Amino acid sequence: MGIKEWKDSERLESNYLSDSESALMKEEWRNEEYDDEDGSITMVLFSTCVAVCGSFIFGTCVGYSAPTQSAIRGDLNLSLAQYSTFGSTLTIGAMLGAISSGPIADFIGRKWAMRMSAGFCMAGWLALYFATGAMTLDIGRLFGGYGIGVLSYVVPIFIAEIAPKELRGGLTTLNQLMIVTGSSITFLMGSIISWRVLALAGLVPCIALLSGLFFVPESPRWLAKVGRQKQFKLALRVLRGQNADISRESAEIEDYLVILKTQPKGGVLDLFQSKYIRSVIIGVGLMVFQQCVGINGIGFYVSQTFVEAGLSSGKLGTIAYAIVQVPITLVGAVLMDKSGRKPLVMISAMGTFVGCFLVATGFLLKSYGVLLDWVPILAVGGVLTYISAFSIGFGGVPWVIMSEIFPLNVKGAAGSLVVLVNWSGAWLVSYTYNFMMKWSTFGTYYIYAAFCILTVLFVAKFVPETKGKTLEEIQDSINAKTDAIY
Known part of the structure; x- marks a missing residue:
């Protein structure tokens, strides 16, 4: 689908087209020649590329x-405690x-949620660029953190909702x-340019996201959900491509929404009902074990870990x-859509076990001299x-599964809970x-290493x-298993 056609669709979304204009536009599309498969894949890939700018x-x-x-502490005379506050x-x-x-994301849509998040991140980067002390740095970091907190939920949700099942x-x-x-x-850029210039460079992907969102469709499932x-x-x-048969997919989405309309919109407390509890256990459990x-x-202090292991410098x-x-x-x-989610995350967890075991053994040898x-x-090889x-599975698979397992009527509350658990774990582990x-x-x-083994058992x-x-x-699959339990 070309840019011109999508601009036309955006006009329709804003209700600028009358029904007759809409019919004429659709009829014009029917008369044009498209390669359905290439057109479909191209728009899905383009939309995904825009989203992952987030x-x-x-x-x-x-x-x-x-x-x-070191550069920020030196330029602004920050203590280690002040810089640690800035980081956290x-x-x-x-x-x-x-x-x-x-x-x-449920109220204003996936696209506007990403736009809002990019705005917060831009404000954060500008605050860092103009910072003259610890307070401005912390405000900038807080704004950036808020933006990526929203993005960490809405990006995988948006991609999952627009992608065909075989590519999702x-x-x-x-x-x-x-x-x-x-x-x-x-x-890598931070090792060759100043910290202020690096903050300005952070604006580039924000601008790319804001610009690209003008040319991609909103999530069809969200549009259907809000009526x-x-x-x-049209989205x-x-x-899927102008000449593609979307009747089956649209019918499945609509039928599913009919069922959801019989259920009240779920809040966080509603997630602990028996019909949702299995999805909550899966989503929260994966995020807990991921952290x-x-x-x-390991990632935040990898250089320090290498020095602790006996290297003269951890930079290399x-x-x-x-x-x-x-x-x-x-x-x-x-591998995600070839091997499947479950075996990939289990193999990934076993690999992290091997890495942790190697590092631990290296430090054990050091403790005994x-x-x-x-x-x-052992330390470098293990890390x-x-x-x-x-990276091959554990980093991405939980986010993929999180975007797939929750029904639309509780997806907002569930996503907030799961992402909150993830970021709380991130803070706790890094602290x-x-x-x-x-x-x-x-x-x-x-x-x-012990948690890596527990992850395998949990999955x-x-x-x-x-x-x-x-x-x-x-x-349907999750509900069937839940019904079997209860």
């Missing part, structure tokens, strides 16, 4: 504090964004790919850590094994990591395979 923004915000620490304020803002993300897993995993790409690029039937079918037509394996502690190892994430995450995106030459090798395994390492370096990584027991199923079919 994921890139997420990555740039997360990656900003590590390479700029991002997760506080993200928790606030997580709380409001679901209701906002791989496309949603691009969310994680762009997060690690943004983080890695920001880290905008003309826009719903689905745009995404409890230690990703944010940290650069390797940043670089390895991108290609491995890309492999995970390719034996085989000291092996300690840096790189860990991040490779995490406690240094204390745990001071208590026991090898004990810390053995604890993370095997509770998580369904969603590969190749429509969102409506996934709901």
Whole structure:
């Protein structure tokens, strides 16, 4: 579907077209020649690329504090405590964004939620650029955190709702790919440009997201949910190709919404009803385990970990850590719709176990003063094994499954809960990591390794395979298992 046609559809969405104009427009489209498959894939891919600009923004915000620490502290005379507050304020803002993300995305739509988030992130970056002290830095970080808190929910939800079922897993995993790409690029750029210029560079993906959203359709499922039937079918037509048969998919969505209309709009407390509890256990459980394996502690302080292991400088190892994430995450995106979600996250969790076990063993050897030459090798090899395994599945799969398992009437409340749990875990792990390492370096990584094993058991027991199923079919499957239990 071309840009001209989509602009026409946006006019229709704004009710600028009369019914007769709409009919003439549709008739004109029918008379044009399209390659349905290519047109469909092209618009879905374009829409996904626009959405994951939000994921890139997420990555740039997360990656900003590590390479700029010494420069910001030196220029603004910040104490270590002040800089630590600056770093952690991002997760506080993200928790606030997580709380409001679901209701906002349900009320104003997926596109406007992304626009709002980009605005908050731009304000945050500008506050950092003009900062003259700790307070301005913290305000900028809080604004950026709020923006990415909303984006962390709405981007995977939007992609899942626009993608065909056979592409949904791989496309949603691009969310994680762009997060690690943004983080890695920001880290590398931070080593060669000033922290103020790096803040200005953060505006680029925000502008790209705002610009691209003018040319992509709103989520058809959201449009159907709020009763905008003309826009719903037009958006689905745009995404699937002008001559594609959308009757079956639109009927499934509409039938599912008819069922949902018989149920009241769910709040957070409603999630704990028996009909939703299985989805809540799956979504919250995956996010808890994603954080409890230690990703944010290991990632935020990787340079310090390498120095602790005996390297003279952690910079080279940290650069390797940043670089390895991108290609491995890309492999995970390719495998998502081939291997399936469930086996991929189980293999990923086993890989993170191996990585944690290697690092822990290295620190154990150091504590006993034996085989000291092996300690840096085990530490670097273990951390790189860990991040490779995490990136291939554990980083992206929970977000994909989160976007698939909740029914539309509670998706807003459920998304807010799940994202809040994720960001709360991120704050807790990153805050406690240094204390745990001071208590026991090898004990810390053995604890993370134990959570990796628990993850495998949890996924095997509770998580369904969603590969190749429509969102409506996934709901039927979860409901059937819930009914069997009760």
